[in-house]
Amino acid sequence: MSDVLDGVLADLATESDQLRAAVLAADAWDTATPAEGWTVATQVAHLLWTDEVATLAAHADTPEGKEAWDAVVLQALEDPTGFVDASAHEVAALAPGDLVARWDAAHAGLVEALRSRPAGTKMPWFGPPMSPTSMATARFMETWAHALDVYEALVATGSIEALPAPTDRIQHVAHIGVRTRDFAFVTNELDPPAEEFRIELTAPGGDTWTWGPDDASQRVSGPAHDFCALVTQRVHRDDTDLVATGADAEQWLAIAQCFAGPPGGGRVSMSSTTEGEDA
Incomplete structure (x- = not known):
């Protein structure tokens, strides 16, 4: 394992732990987030599901791993614009305790899988193949972004007082x-x-x-x-x-868009929202 990968995984763990603590303290799984149709539970479900899929990709060079990874790819091909959302909603239906347990297991499994990859190898993904460090960096990006959605929702409902202060991990x-x-x-x-x-x-x-x-x-x-x-x-x-x-x-x-997939809808300008309210 390289020092660079080790550093990214450490930052990912810190970011994940911060989100986990906020979610457990708030205990507001059904709270709506800025992502339309997604609750706090859906956000967590998406993160853990993607960790699980990334773990499958990391093991795709074994016969069992390839079979599992190919099954995910076929699912994606059958519903390229909806399978990610559908998977998030399906996992989000779990009881909170089961959701947290699976979340913890998914993160631990991903870390182990990335650390076990042979040096210089890449794993398949939905875009270009990725190195373990690139995958860890992508998982950090998604964790940070979806955590913002959760924090905004928890601030809006008074579950937490303010968004966490930005750090150089970004x-x-x-x-x-x-x-x-x-x-x-x-x-x-x-x-x-x-x-x-x-x-x-x-x-x-x-x-x-x-x-x-x-x-x-x-x-x-x-x-x-x-x-x-x-x-x-x-x-x-x-x-x-x-x-x-x-x-x-x-x-x-x-x-600008750093996540895979078709163009995202982005966010509505706060200034336009304020003007609409004033009107």
Whole structure:
């Protein structure tokens, strides 16, 4: 196991433990979250189900593992736009105690599977094959994003007082957000820009994280937390302090998406919601 993978798994464990503690303390499984039709239970169910599927992918180079992984792929092909949601709702129907137990087991199983992968190998996924580190990073991104939905729901109902303070762990999300720039264009049936962008983000801890050439004409800058929330489509572009220089950079921020699948619906601008209420 590499030091990099070890570090990502440690951050994933911290993020998962924080979410788990909040969910158990609130005991509000049926509370609606910002994701339409998804409760707190659905969010947790989705995370644990994806951990289980990722574990199957990690074992797909064994006869038993390949059979199990192929079955998931066939299910996806039969209902490519609905099977993920259907699986989340199915698992969410479990009793809370059973849901938590399965959640814990899924996370532990994923960690063990990723650590046991031979060095330099990749596992199949619904997009390009992924290394163990890439998979762990993707699982961090999803855990962080779905946790935001849960925290927002628990704040709205008074179960918790405020969203957890951002930490530099979100660098994993920022990294995926930058690397999936071209994917966001392609999934929206647009040609990706040929030019590299310069990305400069201010981390929660105060450091500056950068990607791309210093002299790039297309640029994005601002708070890293805003960028991470935007690329996971947990905030509307208008509700961020991100600054885009160049038409291509501005277009990217309007369609940014770091998760697989068709274009997401994103979030409604808070300013437009407020204006509607005032009217």
